[in-house]
Amino acid sequence: MKNKIIVQRYIWVLVVLVLAVSGCTKGLNEYNPSGSATADLLWSTPQGFITNVNGAYSYVPYLYGNDENQLFLSEPGTDLWYNYNKTSYDVDLTQYQNFTSASNPVKGVWTTLYKGINQCNAGIGRIGGAGFTSITDRNQREAELRFLRAFYYWHVVESWGNVILDTLETQSPNLTPKRSPVTDFYKLIISDLQFAATWLPVTYGGTWEYGRATQGAALGLLARAYLSRAYYSTGTEANSYYQLAKNTADQVINNAAAYQVSLYSNYADLWNPASRDNDSVALRNKEALFVATFSTNTAIDINGNGNRTNLWFLTNYSGYSGNAIPGLTISIKYGNDQKNRRFMPTWALLNFYNDTMDARYAASFQEVWLCNKAYTWTAADATTFGKNAGIVGTQLKVGDTAMWITKKRVANKAALKYVVFDRDTTYNISNNAINYGDRYVVLTKHMDPITKTGTTTYPGYLNLIVMRLAEMYLIAAEADLQLTNKAEAATYINVLRTRAAKKTPVDYTAAMQVSANDITLDFILDERAREMCGEYQRWFDLKRTGMLGSRIQRYNPDITNFNSNYSIRPVPLAELQAITNAADFGPTPGYN
Ligand SMILES: *[C@@H]1O[C@H](CO)[C@@H](O)[C@H](O)[C@H]1NC(C)=O
Ligand SMILES: *[C@@H]1O[C@H](CO)[C@@H](O)[C@H](O)[C@H]1NC(C)=O
Ligand SMILES: *[C@@H]1O[C@H](CO)[C@@H](O)[C@H](O)[C@H]1NC(C)=O
Ligand SMILES: *[C@@H]1O[C@H](CO)[C@@H](O)[C@H](O)[C@H]1NC(C)=O
Ligand SMILES: *[C@@H]1O[C@H](CO)[C@@H](O)[C@H](O)[C@H]1NC(C)=O
Ligand SMILES: *[C@@H]1O[C@H](CO)[C@@H](O)[C@H](O)[C@H]1NC(C)=O
Ligand SMILES: *[C@@H]1O[C@H](CO)[C@@H](O)[C@H](O)[C@H]1NC(C)=O
Ligand SMILES: *[C@@H]1O[C@H](CO)[C@@H](O)[C@H](O)[C@H]1NC(C)=O
Numbered sequence: 001m002k003n004k005i006i007v008q009r010y011i012w013v014l015v016v017l018v019l020a021v022s023g024c025t026k027g028l029n030e031y032n033p034s035g036s037a038t039a040d041l042l043w044s045t046p047q048g049f050i051t052n053v054n055g056a057y058s059y060v061p062y063l064y065g066n067d068e069n070q071l072f073l074s075e076p077g078t079d080l081w082y083n084y085n086k087t088s089y090d091v092d093l094t095q096y097q098n099f100t101s102a103s104n105p106v107k108g109v110w111t112t113l114y115k116g117i118n119q120c121n122a123g124i125g126r127i128g129g130a131g132f133t134s135i136t137d138r139n140q141r142e143a144e145l146r147f148l149r150a151f152y153y154w155h156v157v158e159s160w161g162n163v164i165l166d167t168l169e170t171q172s173p174n175l176t177p178k179r180s181p182v183t184d185f186y187k188l189i190i191s192d193l194q195f196a197a198t199w200l201p202v203t204y205g206g207t208w209e210y211g212r213a214t215q216g217a218a219l220g221l222l223a224r225a226y227l228s229r230a231y232y233s234t235g236t237e238a239n240s241y242y243q244l245a246k247n248t249a250d251q252v253i254n255n256a257a258a259y260q261v262s263l264y265s266n267y268a269d270l271w272n273p274a275s276r277d278n279d280s281v282a283l284r285n286k287e288a289l290f291v292a293t294f295s296t297n298t299a300i301d302i303n304g305n306g307n308r309t310n311l312w313f314l315t316n317y318s319g320y321s322g323n324a325i326p327g328l329t330i331s332i333k334y335g336n337d338q339k340n341r342r343f344m345p346t347w348a349l350l351n352f353y354n355d356t357m358d359a360r361y362a363a364s365f366q367e368v369w370l371c372n373k374a375y376t377w378t379a380a381d382a383t384t385f386g387k388n389a390g391i392v393g394t395q396l397k398v399g400d401t402a403m404w405i406t407k408k409r410v411a412n413k414a415a416l417k418y419v420v421f422d423r424d425t426t427y428n429i430s431n432n433a434i435n436y437g438d439r440y441v442v443l444t445k446h447m448d449p450i451t452k453t454g455t456t457t458y459p460g461y462l463n464l465i466v467m468r469l470a471e472m473y474l475i476a477a478e479a480d481l482q483l484t485n486k487a488e489a490a491t492y493i494n495v496l497r498t499r500a501a502k503k504t505p506v507d508y509t510a511a512m513q514v515s516a517n518d519i520t521l522d523f524i525l526d527e528r529a530r531e532m533c534g535e536y537q538r539w540f541d542l543k544r545t546g547m548l549g550s551r552i553q554r555y556n557p558d559i560t561n562f563n564s565n566y567s568i569r570p571v572p573l574a575e576l577q578a579i580t581n582a583a584d585f586g587p588t589p590g591y592n
Contacts, residue, residue: 043123046137049130052123053141056148057211059116063155064292064536065307065464067112068342069105073159073569074536076343078548079555080529084315084344085437086558096561100570100592107572109159113152114166120149122169136199143199146192147213147221153192154225157185158540159569160588176581186229193222203260210284210463211293216252216259220289220467223248223475228544230482239483246479249472252289261469262286267500268363273450276462285465292464310452310460311340313443313534317369317403325419326381327371327402333449334369336456344440347427348555349533350407352526357508360500360530366442371402377417388414405441433557443534470496470531478524478545486516493519496531521545543567565590 042048063070075081076094083094092099093106123145132138156163165180167188196218204212223245230241256262264270264287275285285291294307314337318330330337345365355361375396382391394417396402403419404410410422421439428435448460473492480489494513501512514523528541542548548567552559570591576582 039122043126044129044131046130046132049123049127049132049141052119053144056116056119056123056145059112059119059152060148060211060466061292061294061307061464063109063112064466065294065309067108068308068312069108069112070155071309071312071536072105073109074539075534077552077559077566078538078542079551080346080349080533080538081343082346082434082437082556082558084341084440086434089342095559096563096566099561099566101573101576101587103570103572106569107574109155110572110575113156114164116152117149117156117166118170120145120152121167124149124167125169139195139199140201143196143218144213147196147200147218150189150192150196150225151221153185153189154221154228157182157189158228158543160571161568163571173578175579177579177585179585182232183229186225186232189225190222190229193218193225197222202258211291213290214259216256216261217290217467219248219252219259220469220472223252223472224467227475227479228540230479231544231546242479242482246476246483249476249479252469252472253476256469259289261289263469263495263499265499266363267360270468271363271445273448273462276465277450285463285468287468287470288463288465289469289471290465290467292466294459294461294463307460307462307464308340308458309446309464310448310462311336311458312342313446314341315344315405315440315442316341316438323381323384325369325403326377326385327373327375327396327400327418328369329373330455331372332452332455333372335447335449336452336458338456340458343443343534344434344437345443345533346556347407347423347429347432349529350441351429352529355407357502357511358497358500358530359502364443364445364533366444366447367404367406368401369403369405371396371398371400371418374398375402385419386414387417391415391417405439407441431557432555445534465535471537474524474528474531477519477527478521481519481521481524486519489519489524490514490516493524493527496527500530521547522551525551563590 039052042052072090072093076083076090077096081094083089083091090105091097092103124142127138127142130138130141132141153165162179162182162185164174164177165185165188166174196213197215200213200215200218202215204214226241226245226248230238230245233241252259252261269275270285270287275283276291278284292307314335316337317325317328317334318337319325319328320330320338328334350361350365353361377387377391377394377396379389379392381387382389396417401418403421404416405421405426407423409424410416410420413420413422421436423429425436426440427433446464448462451461452459473496477489477492480486480492497512497514498509501507501509503509525541525545525547529538532538539548542551549562549564552562565588568588570588571585576585576587579585
């Protein structure tokens with residue numbers, strides 16, 4: 001069903017696996033697939049070259065869905081998520097506790113990004129020998145690699161700051177790497193994306209090869225890069241980057257039709273799983289500028305773990321390893337809630353939405369679970385779930401409400417014939433703290449009720465949206481704010497809020513509008529949360545704007561260890577141990 005660039009990727013993946021098994025483990029950034037005869041051969045014909053380009057893409061779905069580490073580096077440790085039940089899982093990233101350079105998730109992402117970068121460098125360096133006869137074909141493939149290199153380097157520089165900037169293929173481990181200034185990273189990122197925006201196609205023609213970078217993707221990432229870059233300068237230099245960010249976001253917005261993207265008129269339609277289950281031009285997600293593609297072709301199993309974002313945001317609804325919730329049993333529709341639950345929304349996140357008028361709350365979160373296993377209330381369960389004794393003997397039929405977890409306050413919990421966890425069970429709203437972290441409202445954006453094959457399996461096969469058109473409005477608005485054009489910033493925000501407004505039975509469009517006076521950096525970050533929570537961006541948003549510490553302090557009392565050193569991730573210990581100039585290169589300040 002979902003073919004795309006995948007068959008060729010398969011060949012690549014085999015090459016990767018063979019090398020990974022036999023490869024040496026010195027230096028984490030030296031990953032060097034092209035050192036093998038097979039890969040050398042592949043680079044030397046147009047068809048082989050494209051196979052290797054596909055290999056360069058393979059790190060995108062690995063980071064965005066296949067593996068959990070990038071998610072841990074981008075959503076928790078912010079104002080939006082608690083580590084559910086205060087468990088100690090990846091507590092370095094969720095709570096900045098015991099955060100050292102030995103952090104495994106940090107090392108995992110570092111390694112993956114530099115593997116991807118080296119693959120791009122290899123292709124960019126070798127393209128002259130690939131035998132392309134048309135300059136357009138050649139430049140398109142180079143543009144794909146330069147898009148990907150910029151994509152990977154944007155993650156590197158925003159996570160680790162002034163670390164290693166290689167533009168040449170690494171043939172053997174570089175044991176004496178040098179640090180490069182952040183501004184040099186951005187020079188490369190920007191010039192790569194300018195090249196990519198010039199040479200990438202708008203689409204890939206007759207056979208839509210979904211997942212490949214397009215012109216719209218390059219401009220979208222360029223807008224994001226200009227915005228991040230601006231914050232590393234002050235005064236007129238910063239303003240010039242804010243202006244570029246706004247102009248580039250505008251270019252995508254104003255030419256959306258040409259780039260074949262548009263905003264859905266209903267926010268909920270954006271998350272219709274069917275729009276992420278198909279690679280046909282007609283059925284694809286209309287708002288996505290760039291996606292990580294996943295396939296039901298089991299030959300393409302990159303690491304055996306599958307694409308798992310469907311797991312992390314779930315709550316304990318089926319009563320795994322304990323009493324079941326009356327009327328509920330594990331199902332494909334509600335997801336595999338065993339073992340992998342990770343992220344509970346903060347009270348602040350739920351409270352950012354006025355769900356009377358903002359349809360994004362209901363389109364992003366699940367509060368109601370319907371009975372999927374007929375049940376008759378027992379005395380024991382009535383006690384466990386705090387019900388009035390009179391409920392004993394009452395039946396729940398399939399389709400009745402079985403559980404309501406809500407951000408509302410519920411007065412008559414004991415009398416209701418379904419299980420209720422309300423706002424006060426879950427949160428202490430006077431200090432944002434968790435009262436009880438085992439049951440919470442669930443982010444549904446990544447749920448996968450249509451491609452999963454079993455209730456307790458991990459992988460789903462929906463594409464994951466990495467970048468979408470709505471972000472362009474948020475970029476333009478933030479740039480406008482920094483350029484002190486607040487009224488204009490409000491007009492961009494109002495496009496998203498008009499779409500988000502509930503239209504029936506009452507039309508709240510007017511009530512949802514904001515004006516220049518509402519526009520502050522905090523407001524934009526709140527709006528980004530309402531629009532994009534859970535989409536692998538939050539940590540970067542707070543870091544970019546310098547608001548990581550203050551927003552954590554205000555909204556996430558579960559994090560007590562944050563200090564400003566933590567807005568840069570530590571260079572992995574394994575890297576420092578592998579290189580011979582570690583003292584010179586220097587660790588990241590603030591980490592053991
Ligand atoms: C942090 O490290 C200390 C010392 O190794 C250990 O006792 C403690 O349990 C760790 N805390 C967490 C949350 O892992
Ligand atoms: C995906 O698109 C193809 C071609 O249009 C179609 O045959 C297939 O049924 C679609 N699959 C789904 C799940 O819609
Ligand atoms: C998604 O997960 C399944 C199961 O591991 C795997 O077969 C499939 O190839 C994965 N897709 C990708 C792109 O990793
Ligand atoms: C899930 O909830 C049940 C109660 O319904 C509880 O007994 C069990 O310990 C919970 N499981 C986990 C892993 O927290
Ligand atoms: C939520 O929106 C409704 C409708 O516009 C409004 O009456 C209400 O005051 C708002 N609630 C809050 C907390 O702002
Ligand atoms: C809720 O927070 C307030 C303010 O910090 C505190 O006084 C109160 O004791 C907390 N309530 C509970 C149940 O922990
Ligand atoms: C964690 O889950 C267990 C089992 O449901 C529960 O007893 C405990 O209160 C929860 N702890 C927190 C901090 O939520
Ligand atoms: C950050 O790290 C440096 C170097 O280790 C240390 O001197 C400084 O106290 C740290 N800053 C904070 C706020 O902890």
